[in-house]
Amino acid sequence: MAEYKGVLVCGELADGKLASITAELLGCGRKLADELKENLSCLLASDKVGEASKEAIAFGADKVYAVEHPALKEYQADSYMQVAEKLARDVSPLVILIGQTSMGRDSAPRLAFRLGTSVTTDCLNLSIDPATKLLVQTRPVYGGNAQAVFISESMPQMVTVRTKAMSPLERNASRKGEVIPTKIDIDTSKVRTKVLETVKEEAVGIKLEDAPVIVSGGRGMGGPQPFQTILKELADLLHGAVGASRPPADNGWVSEGLHIGLTGKIVAPDIYIAIAISGASQHTAGCSGSKHIIAINKDPEANIFREAQFGVVGKYEDVVPAFTNKLKGLLAG
Amino acid sequence: MAVNMIVCCKQVPDPEAPPAVFKVVNNKMTLPAEVKPVIGQYEEFALEAALKIKDTAGGKITALSLGNNFVRDVIKKSLAVGADELILLEDKAFEDGDSWSTANALAAAIRKIGTYDVVFCGRQSSDWDAGQVGLGVAEILGIPAVTLARKVEVTAGKAKVERVIPDGYQVVEVTLPAVIVVTSGIGALRYATLKGIMAAAKKQPVVWKPADIGLEPSKLGAAGRRSKLDKLFQPVKESKCEIIGGDTAAEAGAKLAVRLREAKLL
Numbered sequence: 001m002a003e004y005k006g007v008l009v010c011g012e013l014a015d016g017k018l019a020s021i022t023a024e025l026l027g028c029g030r031k032l033a034d035e036l037k038e039n040l041s042c043l044l045a046s047d048k049v050g051e052a053s054k055e056a057i058a059f060g061a062d063k064v065y066a067v068e069h070p071a072l073k074e075y076q077a078d079s080y081m082q083v084a085e086k087l088a089r090d091v092s093p094l095v096i097l098i099g100q101t102s103m104g105r106d107s108a109p110r111l112a113f114r115l116g117t118s119v120t121t122d123c124l125n126l127s128i129d130p131a132t133k134l135l136v137q138t139r140p141v142y143g144g145n146a147q148a149v150f151i152s153e154s155m156p157q158m159v160t161v162r163t164k165a166m167s168p169l170e171r172n173a174s175r176k177g178e179v180i181p182t183k184i185d186i187d188t189s190k191v192r193t194k195v196l197e198t199v200k201e202e203a204v205g206i207k208l209e210d211a212p213v214i215v216s217g218g219r220g221m222g223g224p225q226p227f228q229t230i231l232k233e234l235a236d237l238l239h240g241a242v243g244a245s246r247p248p249a250d251n252g253w254v255s256e257g258l259h260i261g262l263t264g265k266i267v268a269p270d271i272y273i274a275i276a277i278s279g280a281s282q283h284t285a286g287c288s289g290s291k292h293i294i295a296i297n298k299d300p301e302a303n304i305f306r307e308a309q310f311g312v313v314g315k316y317e318d319v320v321p322a323f324t325n326k327l328k329g330l331l332a333g
Numbered sequence: 334m335a336v337n338m339i340v341c342c343k344q345v346p347d348p349e350a351p352p353a354v355f356k357v358v359n360n361k362m363t364l365p366a367e368v369k370p371v372i373g374q375y376e377e378f379a380l381e382a383a384l385k386i387k388d389t390a391g392g393k394i395t396a397l398s399l400g401n402n403f404v405r406d407v408i409k410k411s412l413a414v415g416a417d418e419l420i421l422l423e424d425k426a427f428e429d430g431d432s433w434s435t436a437n438a439l440a441a442a443i444r445k446i447g448t449y450d451v452v453f454c455g456r457q458s459s460d461w462d463a464g465q466v467g468l469g470v471a472e473i474l475g476i477p478a479v480t481l482a483r484k485v486e487v488t489a490g491k492a493k494v495e496r497v498i499p500d501g502y503q504v505v506e507v508t509l510p511a512v513i514v515v516t517s518g519i520g521a522l523r524y525a526t527l528k529g530i531m532a533a534a535k536k537q538p539v540v541w542k543p544a545d546i547g548l549e550p551s552k553l554g555a556a557g558r559r560s561k562l563d564k565l566f567q568p569v570k571e572s573k574c575e576i577i578g579g580d581t582a583a584e585a586g587a588k589l590a591v592r593l594r595e596a597k598l599l
Contacts, residue, residue, distance in 0.1 A: 077477075077478070078477065105480065106480045109432070109464070109465035109468040109469060110468050110471075113433075113465075113468065113472035116559075117559060118432070118558075118559035118560035119465065120463075121462075121463050121464055121465065122463075122464075140462070141565070142346070142355055143348045143462065145355035145567070146355060146362060146565055146566065147568060148562055148566075149562070149563040149565075149566075150560045151560065152560050153559050153560055153561050154559045154560075192477035193505050193506065193508075194506045196493070196504040196506055197503065197504040198502075199501045199502050199504070201500065201501035246517070249518075250517045251521075256497060256518050257500065257501075259517075263517070270598075271599065279352075280349070295574070296586075296589075300576075303352050303353075305576070306570055306572040306574070308574045309574060310575050310592060310593065310596075311575070311576050311577065312576070312577050312579075312582070313578075314586070318581065318586065320586060321583075321586070322583035322587045323587065323590050325587070326586070326587035327593075
C-alpha cells in the first residue's frame with residue numbers, strides 16, 4: 001500500500017512567468033499543508049521554467065519540481081500527461097491541486113483516470129475535516145443553482161480550483177524552499193495530436209479579465225448590433241470592456257472570447273453592469289466576484305436583481321442611452 | 334469516407350429553467366414535474382458536430398445515453414434530428430454514479446458497439462457540470478481526446494479540430510479513433526424536420542442492461558463511485574438591490590447615473 005504525503009500543486013506558466021492561478025493554488029495549498037502538517041510542493045513543466053521556480057517559493061511552496069523539455073513549450077495533453085503522471089506517482093501526494101483553467105480542465109480528469117482516483121472540478125472552497133483529516137471539496141453544480149460537498153474515496157485527493165476563488169499569500173522573496181530540477185523523459189511517439197496552428201483572436205481594447213468596468217449584454221439585446229453601439233459607447237465612456245452572457249456568444253452575436261460565465265471567462269471587475277441579462281446561475285458564476293453589480297432589465301423578477309446592488313427596471317433601449325448621456329455630463333462636470 | 338460516430342447524450346433537468354424551481358430536498362435536486370427534462374446543452378452541440386460531418390462526409394451516428402427512467406420523447410430527439418440509432422443504458426443500477434461509473438459504463442458500451450471513428454461528448458453535463466466523462470472514456474479506451482472543439486473535419490483516419498484556448502483557438506490534428514469533446518461555437522442543434530420526427534416515432538431505442546455490457550455490479554452507478562457526495566445545498570442569498578425608479582425608463586436611467594456618482598462608484 002502506497003504511502004501518501006504532502007500537497008502537490010500542478011502549476012502553470014503564463015508568458016514564461018508563474019501564472020496567477022498558480023499563486024492562488026499555492027496560497028490555498030499552504031493553508032491545507034500547514035493544517036495537515038505536511039509539505040507543499042509545486043510542479044512547473046515547460047520548455048523553460050527559469051525564475052518561476054523561485055516565484056513559486058516566494059508564494060508558499062517548500063519544494064518546486066522544475067521539469068524542462070522542448071516538447072512542453074505549448075501544452076499538449078499527450079506530452080504533459082507523461083510528466084504529470086510520472087511526477088504524481090513519484091511524489092505520491094495526499095492532495096493534488098490544479099487550476100480550473102484551459103490546461104487544468106483538459107489535464108486534471110486525464111490524470112485522475114490514470115491514477116485511478118477521482119477529481120472534483122471547479123471547487124470554490126476547500127477545507128480539512130478535523131476528524132478524518134480528509135479534504136472537504138465544495139463546488140457549484142446544476143449551473144450554479146446548488147453547491148455540492150464531495151469527499152474523495154480514493155487517493156490522492158484531487159481537485160481543480162476556480163480562478164480567483166482563492167487568495168495568494170503575500171509574495172515573500174526571502175522564503176526558503178528547494179528547487180529540484182527534475183528530468184522526465186517524454187516519448188514523443190506517444191503524442192497522438194499535432195498542433196497545426198495557433199490563432200490569437202484577441203479583442204481590441206482592454207482585456208476583459210483586466211477591465212475595471214465591464215458592460216455586459218444578454219439574450220435580451222436581441223442581436224449583435226447593440227453590442228457595437230449602445231454597450232460599446234457606455235464601455236468606452238467608462239474605460240471599460242464589453243462582455244456578454246452565454247446566449248449572445250452561442251448565437252454568434254459576439255465572439256466566444258466575450259462570454260462571461262461558468263463555461264466562459266470568470267471576471268471580477270470593480271463595476272459590472274449587466275444589461276438585459278436575466279442572471280441565470282451559470283452566468284453569475286462568472287461575475288459574482290465583481291465588487292459592485294448594476295442591473296438593467298425589463299423584468300422586475302429577473303434573478304440578476306438578487307445579485308445586484310443597484311438596479312433599474314426598464315427596456316435597455318430606453319434606460320441605457322439616458323444613463324450614458326447623463327453620465328457623460330456628470331463626468332465632464 | 335463514411336464516418337462512424339457515437340454521440341454521448343445525457344438527459345438532464347432543463348438548465349434554462351428559472352433558478353427558483355431548483356430545490357434541494359433530502360440531498361437531491363428536485364424539480365417540479367412541469368419542468369421537462371432536455372438533452373444537455375453541450376450534448377446538443379456534440380450531436381450537431383456529428384450531424385455536420387454526416388452532411389458532408391456521410392456516415393452513421395449512434396446516440397448513446399446512460400441513466401434510468403428516460404423520457405422517450407426527450408431522448409429520441411437525437412433520432413429526430415438525424416441520428417441513425419439510439420442505445421440506452423437504462424437501469425436502476427446506473428443511478429447515482431459519478432464520473433468514474435459513467436465513463437466505465439459508456440466505455441463498455443462503446444466497446445460493444447465496436448466500430449467507431451469518433452466519439453463525441455459535450456464539454457460538461459448541464460446538471461453536475463463536472464466535465465470529466467469524455468476524457469475518462471478516452472483514458473479507459475486508450476484513445477486520444479481533444480477537448481473544447483468548436484469545429485471538426487474528418488479526413489482519412491484523422492480529424493482536424495478547432496480547439497478553443499483562452500485568447501483564440503488552435504487547429505489540432507488527431508489520429509482516429511478519438512474522443513472529441515465539444516463546446517459552444519459549433520452552432521446550435523438543428524431543428525428536427527417533420528420527416529425526422531415521423532421517422533423517429535417509428536424507431537425504438539435499443540436498451541442495454543448492465544449484463545449486456547459485461548460490467549460487474551461493483552463498477553455501476555453508486556457502487557462504482559470514487560468520490561462521495563457528502564451534501565447538496567443551496568446557499569441563501571440576501572437580495573439588497575436598490576431599485577432606482579423614475580416616471581419613464583429614461584428618467585430612471587439618468588437617475589441611476591446620478592446615484593452611482595453620489596455613491597462614488599463611477
